[in-house]
Amino acid sequence: MIAKKYRLTEKETKKVLHKWKPFFSYWIVLNLLKNDLPYNRFSIVIWWKSVKTSIDRNFFRRKFYDKCSWKIENSWQSYDLVFVVKKQTKLEKKEVSSIISFEKDLSFLLDKYKI
Numbered sequence: 001m002i003a004k005k006y007r008l009t010e011k012e013t014k015k016v017l018h019k020w021k022p023f024f025s026y027w028i029v030l031n032l033l034k035n036d037l038p039y040n041r042f043s044i045v046i047w048w049k050s051v052k053t054s055i056d057r058n059f060f061r062r063k064f065y066d067k068c069s070w071k072i073e074n075s076w077q078s079y080d081l082v083f084v085v086k087k088q089t090k091l092e093k094k095e096v097s098s099i100i101s102f103e104k105d106l107s108f109l110l111d112k113y114k115i
Contacts, residue, residue: 002042002065002068002069005039005041006039006040006041006042007041007042007043007065008041008042008043008080008082012041012043012080013043013045013082015033015080016031016032016033016043016080016081016082017031017082017084019033020032020033020082021033023109023112025105025108025109026101026105027085027086027089027101027102027105028083028084028085028086028089028102028105028106028109029083029084029086030081030082030083030084030109030112031081031082031083031084032079032080032081033079033080034077034078034079034080035078035079035080036078037078038078039078040068040078040079040080040081041079041080041081042064042065042068042081042082042083043080043081043082043083044060044061044064044082044083044084044085045082045083045084045085046060046061046085046091047085047086047087049087050085050086050087050089050090050091051091051092052092055093056091056092056093057091059093060085060091060093060102063099063102063103064083064106067103067106067107067110068081068106068110083106083109
């Protein structure tokens with residue numbers, strides 16, 4: 001997990017989603033907003049239709065924070081990033097293909113903006 005100062009609150013997440021600059025991958029949408037802080041901040045929105053249980057949701061949320069943890073201060077620009085998992089995406093903890101595609105889409109979006 002990452003420190004709380006690197007995570008967006010619900011209010012800040014809504015602000016980014018309202019004033020968004022989107023970029024799409026196959027299963028995930030990335031919304032960006034420039035911030036005035038010296039580091040990036042992250043948030044993920046996983047729809048209840050995408051996961052069956054809270055255990056699966058927390059598993060993928062932890063995977064997300066592990067993937068983003070090394071990208072916090074390794075960027076030359078500072079952004080607030082909100083990742084939204086599309087509703088038709090089905091994430092299951094026991095399926096290896098689901099985990100691989102989730103990590104692959106995250107990597108693609110993070111590399112696209114060189115964050």
